[in-house]
Each structure stands twice: as structure tokens, then as C-alpha cells.
Amino acid sequence: MAATTLRVLLIEDSENDAALAIREFSKAGYTIISERVDSRQALISALQRGPWDLAIADYAIPGFSGSAALAVLRQYDTEMPFIFVSGTIGEETAVAAMKAGAHDYIMKGNLTRLVPAVERELREVDVRRSRKHAEARLAHLAYHDPLTDLPNRILLHDRLQQAVLVAQRAQEPLAFLVMDLDGFKAVNDGLGHHLGDHVLQQVAVRLRSVVRDVDTVARLGGDEFALVLPCTDGEQGMHAARKVLHALKQPLVVGGHSVNISGSLGIAWLPEHGSDSDTLLQKADIAMYVAKNTGLGIAVYSPHRDQHAHRELAMLSELRTAIEQDQFLCEYQPIVCLDSLGVVAVEMLARWQHPRHGVLPPGDFIPLAEQSGMIEPLTMLLLDKALTEWSQPGAPPSIQIAVNLSVRNLRDPNLPDRVADVLQLRGVPASALALEITENLMMADPAHCLTCLARLRQIGVTLAVDDFGTGYSSFSYLRHLPVDQLKIDRSFVTGQTTHNDAIVRTMIDLGHKLGLRVIAEGVESAAVLERLRELGCDAAQGTFVAPPRPVRDTRQWLALRMQTYAAGPD
Ligand code: C2E
Ligand code: CA
Numbered sequence: 001m002a003a004t005t006l007r008v009l010l011i012e013d014s015e016n017d018a019a020l021a022i023r024e025f026s027k028a029g030y031t032i033i034s035e036r037v038d039s040r041q042a043l044i045s046a047l048q049r050g051p052w053d054l055a056i057a058d059y060a061i062p063g064f065s066g067s068a069a070l071a072v073l074r075q076y077d078t079e080m081p082f083i084f085v086s087g088t089i090g091e092e093t094a095v096a097a098m099k100a101g102a103h104d105y106i107m108k109g110n111l112t113r114l115v116p117a118v119e120r121e122l123r124e125v126d127v128r129r130s131r132k133h134a135e136a137r138l139a140h141l142a143y144h145d146p147l148t149d150l151p152n153r154i155l156l157h158d159r160l161q162q163a164v165l166v167a168q169r170a171q172e173p174l175a176f177l178v179m180d181l182d183g184f185k186a187v188n189d190g191l192g193h194h195l196g197d198h199v200l201q202q203v204a205v206r207l208r209s210v211v212r213d214v215d216t217v218a219r220l221g222g223d224e225f226a227l228v229l230p231c232t233d234g235e236q237g238m239h240a241a242r243k244v245l246h247a248l249k250q251p252l253v254v255g256g257h258s259v260n261i262s263g264s265l266g267i268a269w270l271p272e273h274g275s276d277s278d279t280l281l282q283k284a285d286i287a288m289y290v291a292k293n294t295g296l297g298i299a300v301y302s303p304h305r306d307q308h309a310h311r312e313l314a315m316l317s318e319l320r321t322a323i324e325q326d327q328f329l330c331e332y333q334p335i336v337c338l339d340s341l342g343v344v345a346v347e348m349l350a351r352w353q354h355p356r357h358g359v360l361p362p363g364d365f366i367p368l369a370e371q372s373g374m375i376e377p378l379t380m381l382l383l384d385k386a387l388t389e390w391s392q393p394g395a396p397p398s399i400q401i402a403v404n405l406s407v408r409n410l411r412d413p414n415l416p417d418r419v420a421d422v423l424q425l426r427g428v429p430a431s432a433l434a435l436e437i438t439e440n441l442m443m444a445d446p447a448h449c450l451t452c453l454a455r456l457r458q459i460g461v462t463l464a465v466d467d468f469g470t471g472y473s474s475f476s477y478l479r480h481l482p483v484d485q486l487k488i489d490r491s492f493v494t495g496q497t498t499h500n501d502a503i504v505r506t507m508i509d510l511g512h513k514l515g516l517r518v519i520a521e522g523v524e525s526a527a528v529l530e531r532l533r534e535l536g537c538d539a540a541q542g543t544f545v546a547p548p549r550p551v552r553d554t555r556q557w558l559a560l561r562m563q564t565y566a567a568g569p570d
């Protein structure tokens with residue numbers, strides 16, 4: 001039973017017959033709201049006043065007819081149950097009525113069938129309505145993004161194509177914008193996907209609020225959006241882009257957290273940058289990529305950047321594949337204690353064995369991974385690889401392995417857990433792992449880093465400030481960092497001059513005052529190594545000691561060195 005109150009429209013010339021029908025419903029426990037009509041005009045106005053749950057019609061009505069009533073009603077409501085209740089209906093007429101869209105017919109002499117028939121029809125209309133609704137929803141979903149309800153990529157393509165045709169015919173300008181949010185991944189990782197979704201929804205609302213009704217705002221997927229702006233030239237397109245950035249800048253509150261979000265926008269327009277939708281999409285995408293990489297926020301497509309951006313885009317998809325297929329190689333560079341000259345650690349340095357470009361240094365792919373959110377899977381892959389290779393049977397147990405982290409890794413609140421998991425999986429004690437974080441990056445985001453570093457240290461991992469001297473760390477700030485080691489940047493060490501000598505001495509003293517071990521990198525000569533020892537530096541690495549090499553070579557080097565020093569190091 002759908003409801004206890006039924007709104008029944010009676011198409012009936014006899015008041016008596018109408019009352020009899022209503023009595024059937026009352027007997028079954030329904031409260032009836034009804035209206036009796038017996039002309040086309042009355043029916044139409046009753047339908048307009050609706051809604052009605054069902055209609056019951058006599059077949060023969062003077063000056064009107066049941067089948068005419070049915071035809072009128074179907075113009076207003078294609079679903080409403082319609083049942084003939086008639087004394088005179090013959091079987092043939094009944095069949096014709098059903099064919100015309102009546103749901104049932106009941107003899108006036110057999111009214112007990114009425115309520116069950118109505119109940120069955122009401123149930124069926126419910127089913128039909130929800131199926132229709134579901135179908136409509138599916139059709140909508142095929143072209144809209146379920147999270148933001150914005151047009152999706154498919155509909156965007158269609159709209160852009162249409163807009164291009166219209167603009168070309170009318171010789172009007174058209175601007176197309178692609179936007180990618182900056183730092184959205186950190187938001188997602190930090191607040192969880194649920195709140196991340198809220199952020200995207202609010203971004204969608206803001207985007208809609210800054211454009212006109214004729215503009216299309218679409219979600220391309222992830223944190224990427226696109227805007228089609230008809231009758232908009234380059235200048236106005238720039239203006240719209242600035243409005244978008246301004247709207248995004250306003251603080252955004254989700255789940256009680258205030259979130260700062262920004263975006264990078266790429267712009268391309270008709271006819272300068274392309275004459276079809278695919279080209280505009282591609283060019284705006286390249287411009288967006290430039291905006292992101294340069295940190296400019298907004299970039300207009302420009303052909304001379306094209307080649308460069310193309311290469312980077314290609315590299316980006318190759319990097320994704322490289323991570324999936326593990327095309328990386330780990331090299332290990334020994335770090336020696338300056339007192340005993342014994343090896344205290346090896347630093348893992350990553351290489352990409354690119355299928356076409358050969359072996360690439362980290363500078364060619366780490367920044368790319370950082371910008372594209374791939375640094376997290378890459379770091380975990382490399383960490384796992386290094387621990388697996390280094391912890392194989394026969395590995396010297398007392399030698400630590402140092403792995404470089406990107407500061408982006410520290411924004412991932414799950415990093416400490418992930419590191420602990422890998423250590424456990426590979427059976428390596430936390431004390432055997434050191435993690436190095438570049439100084440200037442750490443200073444860029446101290447609050448985030450602090451919590452993450454503290455938790456890593458709790459696990460028992462050694463922490464080092466890398467490239468020390470290149471950043472802006474103040475003495476007082478360093479004191480609050482939960483770290484164990486300072487690595488003096490190689491620019492101060494290699495080719496040590498008197499000027500550098502004073503700086504290096506100061507750094508070593510500073511490190512020692514803070515209770516940190518000081519390691520010098522980039523030692524390329526015996527003289528520098530000797531000077532560092534005089535200055536009280538704790539450890540050193542560099543090509544003079546040994547260059548970074550694959551695991552087997554570094555192992556061999558180690559074995560040889562152990563033999564040499566087993567004979568009696570000083
Ligand atoms: P870094 O941590 O400062 O690593 C030391 C760099 O100095 C390495 O360059 C190494 O090959 C080089 N080097 C070693 N000895 C000498 C020497 O005597 N003289 C000179 N001039 N250079 C020397 P590489 O391998 O190109 O790595 C560059 C940077 O890439 C690293 O600097 C590190 O910041 C980053 N990196 C390397 N592997 C990874 C990784 O797995 N993850 C992350 N996030 N960054 C990495
Ligand atoms: Ca390092």
C-alpha cells in the first residue's frame with residue numbers, strides 16, 4: 001500500500017456510482033480526496049489543479065466518453081493509473097480501452113475487484129516511475145560528473161565542438177581554458193578523500209559563479225577543469241582566468257578545516273591557436289602545463305614553448321610507465337667515517353634507465369615526479385628497491401643505507417607508516433635506515449615537516465638535513481628540527497678554498513653545537529679529505545672515496561676495503 005490517503009479523480013456522470021466507488025476505498029481503510037468531473041473542460045481544469053494518484057472513469061458519459069477522457073489525461077500524465085469502471089462495457093470495447101492505455105476495467109457489479117486492481121496499478125506505476133528516473137539519471141551521468149554535476153569530458157568535447165562551429169560561422173572569438181588545481185593531492189592526502197571531494201565540489205561552485213550562463217564549466221577528471229567561453233577574445237579570456245584564480249583564493253572551509261587552494265590555468269583561443277576543438281584542447285593543456293611548471297598561475301599558449309612542453313608531457317607519461325614497470329636503477333655511494341676511514345653508510349642515488357634516452361640522472365626526473373604527484377609512489381618504489389638490494393644475505397650489517405626524500409613526501413601524513421611497513425616487509429631494522437631531506441625544501445614548509453620528521457624519528461630512523469648551506473635555516477630553527485645529521489652541500493666542499501674553509505669550519509662547529517653528526521659531500525681530493533678531518537668533520541663522501549655505483553660494484557668495493565682496513569686502519 002503506497003499511502004493511506006489517495007487522490008482520486010472520478011470521471012463519472014453519476015454521483016451515485018462515484019460514491020459507490022469511493023465507498024470501496026473507505027472500506028479498505030483509505031482516506032479519499034476526490035473530485036468528480038463529467039466534461040472535457042472540467043477534466044482539464046482538474047488535471048491542471050492536480051496532482052492525482054489515479055483516475056477512475058465510466059465508459060459511457062453523456063456528451064463525453066471514457067476513451068476521450070483517457071486521451072486527454074495522457075496528455076497530462078503518461079503514467080497515472082486509469083481504470084474503467086463501467087456497467088455497459090463489452091469485452092471488445094474493454095480490450096480496445098486497454099490498448100488505448102487504460103490499465104484495467106471493472107464491472108460496476110463487481111466493485112470488490114476495484115481496490116486490489118488500484119493497489120496493483122499504484123505499485124506498478126511506482127516501479128515504472130523509478131525505472132524512468134533511473135534511466136534519466138543514467139543518461140545524465142553519461143554526460144556529467146557525479147561529484148560536481150558539471151559536464152564531463154565527453155559533454156565538454158561536444159560543447160566545445162559546437163562552440164567552435166558557432167563562433168566560426170558568426171566570426172566571433174572563443175576562448176578555452178584548462179585548469180589544474182595546485183596542491184590538491186596534499187589536500188586529499190591530508191584531509192582524506194571525503195573532504196577532498198568537498199573541496200572539488202566547492203571549486204565547481206566557485207567556477208560556475210564567476211562565469212556567465214552561456215559558458216560551459218566542465219570537470220575533466222581528478223582536479224582538472226575546463227571552461228568554454230563563447231564570444232570571448234584573448235584579453236577577456238585572461239580576465240576570466242584572473243577572476244577564476246581570485247575566486248579560488250578565498251579561504252575554503254571543509255569539515256572545519258580551512259583549506260587554501262590555487263590553480264594553474266592554460267588559455268588557448270580561436271582562431272590564433274587552432275581551428276578545431278581537439279587542437280584548442282591540446283594547446284590549452286600545454287599552456288596549463290607551462291603555467292604549472294613556471295608557477296605563473298596563468299599561461300597563454302605560445303608555439304615556442306610547444307616543443308618543450310610536448311617533450312615534458314611525453315616524459316610525464318613515460319615516467320608513469322617507468323614507475324609501473326620499475327625502470328629504475330639504484331646506485332650506492334659509500335660514506336666513510338673520517339676518524340677510522342671505515343664505511344658507515346651508503347647513500348642510494350636513483351637513476352632512470354629510460355628505454356630511449358639511456359640512463360637519466362635524478363635531476364631529470366625527480367622534479368617531474370614532484371610536480372606531477374608521482375613522487376610518492378616513486379619514493380616508495382625506490383626505498384623498497386634499495387632495502388631489498390641492500391639487505392640481501394651477506395650485506396654488511398653495520399652499514400646504514402641513506403635514502404633521499406623529497407619534501408613533498410613529508411606532506412604525506414602516511415609516510416611514517418609506509419616507511420615502517422617497508423622496513424618490516426624487508427626485515428630491515430629502522431636503525432639501519434637514514435633519510436635525507438634537502439634543507440631549503442624543508443624550510444619552505446616547516447610546520448608540515450616537523451610532525452612528519454618527529455614521527456619518523458620515533459620509528460627509529462636516522463634523519464639528515466641534506467645540502468646544508470644552500471637553504472635559509474637559521475640556527476634557532478635548526479635547533480628545533482628533530483634531526484641527527486647535517487650534510488654540508490658539495491658546493492662548499494669540492495675545490496675547498498680559504499673562503500669556503502671558514503664557512504665549512506663554521507658549519508661543522510654549528511652542527512656539533514647542536515649535537516649533530518656532520519657529513520661533507522663532494523670530496524674529490526685527498527687534500528680536501530684531510531682538511532675535513534682536521535676541522536673535525538665526522539664523515540665524508542665523494543668521488544675521491546668512491547663514486548655511486550650499482551649494488552654489486554659497491555659491495556665488491558666494500559669487501560676489498562674491509563680486507564685492506566682489516567690489516568690495520570689507523
Ligand atoms: P644529493 O643527495 O646531494 O646527492 C649527491 C649528489 O652528488 C649525487 O648526484 C652524486 O652523484 C653527486 N656526487 C657524489 N660525489 C660527488 C663528488 O665528489 N663531486 C661531485 N661534484 N658530485 C658528487 P646525483 O646522483 O645526480 O643526485 C642528485 C640529487 O638527486 C641528489 O643530491 C638528491 O637530492 C636527488 N636524488 C637522488 N636520488 C634520489 C631519490 O631516490 N629520491 C629523491 N627524492 N631524490 C633523489
Ligand atoms: Ca642526499
Ligand code: CA
Nearest residue numbers: 466467487521
Ligand atoms: Ca646533498
